[in-house]
Amino acid sequence: MKIKVFAVLLAVCAGVALAGPMSVQVRNGKVRATPSQLGAVVASVDYGAKVEAGTPEMGWYPVTTADGKTGWLHESALSKKPIAMRSGTTDAATGASSDEVALAGKGFNEQVEAKLRSEGKLDYTWVDRMSAFKVDANEISRFLKEGHLPGGDQ
Amino acid sequence: MNERRMKRISSVTAGVVLMAILSVGLSSSRSEGKPPADTVIARRTGGGIGRILSGDQVDSILRGAKAVQKTWENLTPEQEYYIGRAVAAQVFQMYRPLDRPAANAYLNLLGQSLAVFSGRPETFGGYHFLLLDSDEINAFAAPGGLILVTRGMVRCCENEDELAAVVAHEICHVEKKHGLKAIKQGRLTEAFTIIAAESTAQAGNKELAALTREFEGSVGDVVKTLTTSGYSRDQEREADAAAVQLLRRAGYPDHAMIAMLQRMDKRLADARGLGFAKTHPSARSRADALRKMIKDPESTPDPDRQQRFSAALQPILAGK
Numbered sequence: 078m079k080i081k082v083f084a085v086l087l088a089v090c091a092g093v094a095l096a097g098p099m100s101v102q103v104r105n106g107k108v109r110a111t112p113s114q115l116g117a118v119v120a121s122v123d124y125g126a127k128v129e130a131g132t133p134e135m136g137w138y139p140v141t142t143a144d145g146k147t148g149w150l151h152e153s154a155l156s157k158k159p160i161a162m163r164s165g166t167t168d169a170a171t172g173a174s175s176d177e178v179a180l181a182g183k184g185f186n187e188q189v190e191a192k193l194r195s196e197g198k199l200d201y202t203w204v205d206r207m208s209a210f211k212v213d214a215n216e217i218s219r220f221l222k223e224g225h226l227p228g229g230d231q
Numbered sequence: 232m233n234e235r236r237m238k239r240i241s242s243v244t245a246g247v248v249l250m251a252i253l254s255v256g257l258s259s260s261r262s263e264g265k266p267p268a269d270t271v272i273a274r275r276t277g278g279g280i281g282r283i284l285s286g287d288q289v290d291s292i293l294r295g296a297k298a299v300q301k302t303w304e305n306l307t308p309e310q311e312y313y314i315g316r317a318v319a320a321q322v323f324q325m326y327r328p329l330d331r332p333a334a335n336a337y338l339n340l341l342g343q344s345l346a347v348f349s350g351r352p353e354t355f356g357g358y359h360f361l362l363l364d365s366d367e368i369n370a371f372a373a374p375g376g377l378i379l380v381t382r383g384m385v386r387c388c389e390n391e392d393e394l395a396a397v398v399a400h401e402i403c404h405v406e407k408k409h410g411l412k413a414i415k416q417g418r419l420t421e422a423f424t425i426i427a428a429e430s431t432a433q434a435g436n437k438e439l440a441a442l443t444r445e446f447e448g449s450v451g452d453v454v455k456t457l458t459t460s461g462y463s464r465d466q467e468r469e470a471d472a473a474a475v476q477l478l479r480r481a482g483y484p485d486h487a488m489i490a491m492l493q494r495m496d497k498r499l500a501d502a503r504g505l506g507f508a509k510t511h512p513s514a515r516s517r518a519d520a521l522r523k524m525i526k527d528p529e530s531t532p533d534p535d536r537q538q539r540f541s542a543a544l545q546p547i548l549a550g551k
Contacts (some may be wrong), residue, residue: 102308103353114347124309124355136350154353184426185310189446190317192439198447199320203328207319207361207377210335212343220344224391224536226482228348 099130099138102156108148112137115214120146125160301423303411308375311411312355315375317450318410318457322363322371322379325458329362329382329547337543338362341391342378342398348480350473351406358402362547368498370397371457372404374411385547387498390532391540392487395478399488403473409466413456414449421445464512471517475524484527492518 101122109116112134120142122128128150131139137149193199221228306314329335342360346352358376363369365381372378378401388394404410422445425438456462462470475485496514541548 103355103357104309104312106353114352151353153351184422184442185306185313185446185449187313188439189443190313192443193317193447199317200323201316201320203323203361204316204319204377207328207335207359208316208356210339210359210361212340216340217344217347220340221482224539225533226344228481 308355315373318373372401396491399474
């Protein structure tokens with residue numbers, strides 16, 4: 078038991094030693110209690126939010142959010158580049174160049190989509206409808222279990 | 232041509248362009264005699280190049296040179312999301328969505344359950360799935376995770392495992408960003424130059440018009456690849472191989488991939504030159520390429536999975 082506790086502490090210390098700031102690069106990041114997409118959600122983090130990340134394990138980073146909550150985020154939800162929500166924000170002020178900063182909200186964005194909508198070039202009705210299909214982790218767990226799919230046991 | 236070589240050529244091109252512009256800037260300054268008030272020293276060598284371009288000009292040149300080096304890999308997940316939405320909207324101009332809530336709910340349950348096990352479970356806006364009202368045997372993956380499956384493709388599958396194989400293949404196109412790779416480099420260079428020049432998140436009218444033009448072109452490149460020209464043979468095989476792994480991680484028998492391809496091969500024999508047959512390598516050659524990877528033997532479908540598959544998709548399977 079003691080050895081196990083020591084091993085966990087050692088792993089945590091190693092993680093902290095290599096920890097670094099990362100940015101959330103998805104619209105709604107879910108920090109999970111376990112390194113699994115089916116793990117319970119302990120916190121939600123918005124696009125551009127900064128988290129302190131430890132050493133990744135099998136594609137999952139142990140993270141601490143700005144308000145001190147801890148859990149796991151998948152690497153696909155994180156970027157090593159700071160994300161500045163617009164120019165002139167803290168990231169720009171701290172001296173990070175635009176090459177080091179992913180500038181959210183610039184380029185191919187809502188403004189471009191709005192222009193295409195207003196010009197009647199594209200109809201987004203069904204895009205919005207299909208984007209509204211939501212399936213939560215409980216439904217996925219049930220679907221896997223009822224279908225005898227062992228992936229749900231991970 | 233491999234990517235490293237492409238990047239090298241881009242860098243060399245950027246350097247040549249930069250030097251050429253510097254030279255033009257130099258000769259024009261010299262001919263005017265006095266430099267403008269905001270002239271800066273761009274570079275100084277022995278007795279050659281001296282002062283000479285305005286700060287704005289230097290910034291502009293450097294921005295342009297950096298933009299040349301940027302590729303689809305520099306698109307942020309947010310930009311990918313907006314491209315994917317427009318790609319899906321454009322596909323809806325060619326294929327009518329199928330408004331069947333129960334069937335679409337089942338497809339989303341299946342697809343999102345699979346996406347959890349992909350190498351890229353998180354995208355900016357998440358994975359979402361929709362059926363298309365078309366007899367064509369086809370499926371499309373728009374960048375960012377909007378995945379469309381035709382009624383004809385569903386009817387080509389005899390059980391949930393085979394439909395899972397189709398969906399897994401499309402998820403893997405999103406994971407590998409194959410759609411973004413279809414965008415012509417010139418459009419991205421233009422777009423990145425405009426983005427770098429913008430001083431705020433909101434583009435001015437002129438920049439917005441230029442960005443929208445490049446955006447439409449980029450979306451057009453992706454749609455053309457999805458609906459007409461198809462991904463490369465290597466990209467299809469990469470998505471097939473990743474889909475086998477994905478099925479296995481979720482717990483589906485990986486043989487479903489072979490079963491699906493064999494069934495498709497039979498059905499497509501009557502539809503050469505249409506839909507999926509037009510944009511994918513032959514199903515038989517894909518199955519042959521995968522055979523060595525497959526671990527699970529052919530098996531009868533799980534009765535509970537078969538039951539929910541039939542219940543959710545019954546009208547479609549019955550051809551209604």
